Amino acid sequence: MKEKGFSNQLYTKLQTEKILERIARFDNKLYLEFGGKLFDDMHAYRVLPGFEYNAKINILKQLKDKAEIIFVISAGDIERNKIRADFGITYGDDVLRLIDKIRAMGIYINSVVVTQYSGQSAADVFLNKLNRRGEKTYVHRRTLGYPTDVDTIVSDVGYGANPYIETTRPLVVVTAPGPGSGKLATCLSQLYHEYKRGVKAGYAKFETFPVWNLPLRHPVNVAYEAATADLADINMIDPYHLEAYGISTVNYNRDIECFPIVKSILTKITGDENLYRSPTDMGVNMAGFAITDDEVVRKAGRQEIIRRFYKTSCDYKQGLCDISAPQRIRLLMNENKIPFSERTVVEPALKKAEQSLSPSVAIELPDGRIVVGRASGLMTSCSSAVLNAIKMLADIADDELLLSPAVLEPITRLKKEVLHRDKFRLNLADVLTALSICAADDETVNKAYLKLTLLKDCEAHSSCMLPEIDMSMLRKLGVNVTCEPEFATKELYGI
Numbered sequence: 354m355k356e357k358g359f360s361n362q363l364y365t366k367l368q369t370e371k372i373l374e375r376i377a378r379f380d381n382k383l384y385l386e387f388g389g390k391l392f393d394d395m396h397a398y399r400v401l402p403g404f405e406y407n408a409k410i411n412i413l414k415q416l417k418d419k420a421e422i423i424f425v426i427s428a429g430d431i432e433r434n435k436i437r438a439d440f441g442i443t444y445g446d447d448v449l450r451l452i453d454k455i456r457a458m459g460i461y462i463n464s465v466v467v468t469q470y471s472g473q474s475a476a477d478v479f480l481n482k483l484n485r486r487g488e489k490t491y492v493h494r495r496t497l498g499y500p501t502d503v504d505t506i507v508s509d510v511g512y513g514a515n516p517y518i519e520t521t522r523p524l525v526v527v528t529a530p531g532p533g534s535g536k537l538a539t540c541l542s543q544l545y546h547e548y549k550r551g552v553k554a555g556y557a558k559f560e561t562f563p564v565w566n567l568p569l570r571h572p573v574n575v576a577y578e579a580a581t582a583d584l585a586d587i588n589m590i591d592p593y594h595l596e597a598y599g600i601s602t603v604n605y606n607r608d609i610e611c612f613p614i615v616k617s618i619l620t621k622i623t624g625d626e627n628l629y630r631s632p633t634d635m636g637v638n639m640a641g642f643a644i645t646d647d648e649v650v651r652k653a654g655r656q657e658i659i660r661r662f663y664k665t666s667c668d669y670k671q672g673l674c675d676i677s678a679p680q681r682i683r684l685l686m687n688e689n690k691i692p693f694s695e696r697t698v699v700e701p702a703l704k705k706a707e708q709s710l711s712p713s714v715a716i717e718l719p720d721g722r723i724v725v726g727r728a729s730g731l732m733t734s735c736s737s738a739v740l741n742a743i744k745m746l747a748d749i750a751d752d753e754l755l756l757s758p759a760v761l762e763p764i765t766r767l768k769k770e771v772l773h774r775d776k777f778r779l780n781l782a783d784v785l786t787a788l789s790i791c792a793a794d795d796e797t798v799n800k801a802y803l804k805l806t807l808l809k810d811c812e813a814h815s816s817c818m819l820p821e822i823d824m825s826m827l828r829k830l831g832v833n834v835t836c837e838p839e840f841a842t843k844e845l846y847g848i
Contacts, residue, residue, distance in 0.1 A: 358649025359403035379555030388560035464489035468535030572654025594631035663835035706816035714738035
């Protein structure tokens, strides 16, 4: 069973209280910039064992009578078809997915704002799609005078040029599918309009990482640096907080660098020079107070740093990021004395690949046993490893077949003769479908099938980069998989 080092119940209680306290501080109107993910915060789930990956949305669900949500997405991200890596879908599609999920929970969705708009055609298509489904949308162009000319920014030709978003509830959550979407600018624009209307609204930031009251080099905070290596985020001691209060807290470079600008803008809008004295002051993050076992979260943070190294190394190999990202994480590993050997599934996968001369995958089971699988003429390495894993968990002999040839033969024939696939190895989606069919009338197969849920939170490693379909299915099973930054073949199309 996965060790826990974090109390989600305590976190929910403290975080809810802190948000309500911040709303009351202002004119019963708070614009809360939500960093990270509302749903499926798998990074927090991995580095804070015990954190529920839907903790943030569950907090909002408790506050749903007071809250409404504005989604923000950059026109540039829409134009570039930017992908949310953990789901393999675009930022635009993620906004649509989140709206559906949140609305089903009874939480009010106000609107969608497309920021940094300058006539991008893809953004127009996205807006049309929403408008024709009856969703409220707004467009924000680049703010005139930003970032240095505060008098212009806080004026009718700056924030005033943006349309005012009508809101009705005390808590307005401004969130986005990823970083750099324009959440802060949207919050400050709304503050400008609220003050013009005589409403003394407030602004705050809900950002889980870095955890401000953990040490600077704590593995949980270092894991945040690793996760944002492509953005070149660096954790720092907040100098403004240290100067104002004599207390060391942790923030990151972008928030610290832009604090003088944000403070000047807030002062210009509100007239209160001491509204916030540091970037840390702006935050409402109680995660550090809910850690119950520091050693467990330290261990989890170190594992995440290694996982992030493999992830960015594969991204670089596929042309998705610059070489500086994996290099940065490698330096973090060196600085914090984190060897690759801490990830116990790496060596078995590489050893099996060397012995078999085939791509191989190793999976660490909940009891610590490690099982491996290699690619064959019939199925991918991922498929083999998962079948071997559930057989081991079900105490089924290794040489016993789970999948009936009568079921597999039509699938391979479909791929080869109907779909005209050059390659027709059975991927993990194929194998799981076949397994579910075979389980219907075979007690032994059903016994193995029922063990699939035990793969959640297991660690896995592949000797080469896996096809996206296999990666996607492992993510859905809850397996934390990493890959060597190597292609499975020398062929250019696909891997």
